[in-house]
Amino acid sequence: MRLSPDEMIFWQHGFFKLNGTIVFTWALMLVLTVGSKLITRTLSTDLNWSRWQNLLEIIVTGIEKQIEDVGLSQPRTYVCFLGTLFLFVASASLGTVIPGFEPPTGSLSTTAALALCVLVAVPFFGIKDQGLGGYLRSYMEPTIIMLPFNIISEVSRTLALAVRLFGNMMSGTMILAILLTITPFIFPIVMNALGLLTGMVQAYIFSILAAVYIAAATRGRKAASP
Numbered sequence: 001m002r003l004s005p006d007e008m009i010f011w012q013h014g015f016f017k018l019n020g021t022i023v024f025t026w027a028l029m030l031v032l033t034v035g036s037k038l039i040t041r042t043l044s045t046d047l048n049w050s051r052w053q054n055l056l057e058i059i060v061t062g063i064e065k066q067i068e069d070v071g072l073s074q075p076r077t078y079v080c081f082l083g084t085l086f087l088f089v090a091s092a093s094l095g096t097v098i099p100g101f102e103p104p105t106g107s108l109s110t111t112a113a114l115a116l117c118v119l120v121a122v123p124f125f126g127i128k129d130q131g132l133g134g135y136l137r138s139y140m141e142p143t144i145i146m147l148p149f150n151i152i153s154e155v156s157r158t159l160a161l162a163v164r165l166f167g168n169m170m171s172g173t174m175i176l177a178i179l180l181t182i183t184p185f186i187f188p189i190v191m192n193a194l195g196l197l198t199g200m201v202q203a204y205i206f207s208i209l210a211a212v213y214i215a216a217a218t219r220g221r222k223a224a225s226p
Contacts, residue, residue: 005102006109021107028091028104070211078214081121085114086207093199103199108166115162118210119154126217157213165206
């Protein structure tokens with residue numbers, strides 16, 4: 001059993017490789033894109049909603065409520081980014097029930113890319129909320145001595161996000177691989193079920209942490225400035 005989709009090589013030409021991480025990532029993005037188009041193509045404002053629209057309303061409302069609870073006063077501004085993060089990580093975990101599919105979040109390159117998205121989104125929303133000058137001044141609060149420490153904090157928490165998600169997702173795969181060699185019948189089924197639960201929890205934690213970082217870059221720093 002492979003511990004990472006990076007080990008699956010579909011095509012290689014010299015230095016260039018098309019591994020499982022790339023294939024499964026793009027396949028998952030395609031499914032999410034097509035699925036969103038199909039679900040939203042017949043949205044209605046009448047009282048007679050389809051079951052898909054009911055499900056969509058529940059998911060979007062739940063995500064907006066969580067974003068608001070974190071401290072962001074206008075959740076619809078952030079729901080596209082944070083909701084996409086949650087749905088991608090959650091769908092990657094749910095995809096494990098499909099034979100032959102391996103979640104791309106089991107690769108450090110994927111979790112690093114997701115963490116980099118958060119790294120870019122934090123200053124983006126911070127600048128959008130405070131302006132470029134206001135956001136840059138927040139790195140020098142309360143004194144200019146804090147500038148290098150605030151920069152190190154931005155980079156270190158991005159690294160922590162990537163390693164945290166990778167470690168939690170990889171640990172389940174490693175335990176399942178060990179159990180397959182010891183008890184190849186009962187325990188792997190139980191671990192697969194626990195893996196689905198773990199994946200959903202990690203999707204929630206990753207999205208909430210991203211929301212907390214964005215809230216710190218907008219509301220928190222703005223309130224701290226004189």
